Amino acid sequence: SYELTQPPSVSVSPGQTASITCSGDKLGDKYAYWYQQKPGQSPVAVIYQDNKRPSGIPERFSGSNSGNTATLTISGTQTMDEAHYYCQAWDSGTVVFGGGTKVTVL
Amino acid sequence: QVQLQESGPGLVKPSETLSLTCSVSGVSLTNYYWSWVRQPPGKGLEWIGYIFYSGATKYNPSLENRVAISVDTTRNEFSLNLRSVTAADTAVYYCARHPTVTTSYFHNWGQGSLVTVSS
Numbered sequence: 579s580y581e582l583t584q585p586p587s588v589s590v591s592p593g594q595t596a597s598i599t600c601s602g603d604k605l606g607d608k609y610a611y612w613y614q615q616k617p618g619q620s621p622v623a624v625i626y627q628d629n630k631r632p633s634g635i636p637e638r639f640s641g642s643n644s645g646n647t648a649t650l651t652i653s654g655t656q657t658m659d660e661a662h663y664y665c666q667a668w669d670s671g672t673v674v675f676g677g678g679t680k681v682t683v684l
Numbered sequence: 685q686v687q688l689q690e691s692g693p694g695l696v697k698p699s700e701t702l703s704l705t706c707s708v709s710g711v712s713l714t715n716y717y718w719s720w721v722r723q724p725p726g727k728g729l730e731w732i733g734y735i736f737y738s739g740a741t742k743y744n745p746s747l748e749n750r751v752a753i754s755v756d757t758t759r760n761e762f763s764l765n766l767r768s769v770t771a772a773d774t775a776v777y778y779c780a781r782h783p784t785v786t787t788s789y790f791h792n793w794g795q796g797s798l799v800t801v802s803s
Contacts, residue, residue: 579745611789613729620778620793621729627787664729668786671742673719673731 580669582676589682596652598679600665603646610648611666612641614659615678621664625650657683686710688779690797696773697803702766704797706779713737713757717782719790720753720764722775730775734785735762742785769801 582602590596600610610628613621623632625641628648638653648667652659660683665676692704706718720732733743735753743751747766755762766773776798780790 609787613790615729620796621790622793623789623791626789632789632791666729666789671785672744673721673734675729675731678728 580667580674582665582667582674584663584665584676584679586677587680587682589684590652590655592657592683593654596655596659596681596683598650598652598663598665598681600648600650600676601646602648602667602674602676605646605648605667606644608643608667608669610641610643612639612648612650613664613666614661615664616661624663652681655681655683659683686781686792688781688792688794690777690779690794692797692799694798694800696769696799696801698770698801699768702764702769702773702777702799702801704764704777704779704799705761706763706794707759707761708781709760711781713755713760713762717785717788718753718755718762719780719782721778721780721790721793722773723778723796724772724775732764732766732777734782771801773799774801775799 612625615621624639628643629641687709689707719734750767752765776796779794781792782788
């Protein structure tokens with residue numbers, strides 16, 4: 579079965595750039611999606627189709643996807659960006675999620 | 685405004701069937717795909733499966749021998765049945781909407797329903 583691998587945690591200082599990776603076999607041949615989930619809340623999409631932002635998502639969220647790795651970048655990270663982030667892809671018509679990355683802003 | 689609301693028992697005994705319903709408002713089930721996703725306490729997201737309004741389904745291979753998703757377009761809701769549950773099925777269960785498969789993301793999510801499997 580297809581697997582997506584994320585680092586368990588990433589730390590970033592306020593105002594700096596956070597980069598979260600998601601690795602999978604030939605992931606660059608698929609679309610990558612990213613969700614933000616804060617404690618006690620449902621996930622919210624922040625990036626779709628590799629690098630597009632849904633309506634209402636700040637411009638500081640950006641994405642890329644090439645080779646075996648997709649990357650979510652948060653530029654000028656704010657304390658409100660502290661959350662878990664999950665990557666997602668479609669494989670053979672099924673949905674696969676990465677294990678999630680806890681982003682800590684300190 | 686699209687809203688999804690999960691409902692069902694919060695406690696299920698081991699070996700029994702977990703049943704949840706997702707009531708949808710603000711949009712018709714027609715022409716969309718509807719998924720179930722779960723999240724064990726303190727862990728990550730796991731996709732369970734989806735249904736198209738026509739009734740066509742696709743399941744996570746790791747669960748497909750125990751899961752069934754159905755749709756009721758007259759009531760604008762869809763349901764999840766998960767058979768022979770164990771403690772490992774304890775999770776928050778979310779329902780979600782996506783316009784297509786393979787090229788779309790989950791646009792809307794329910795608030796989630798915690799289901800505990802315990803005797």
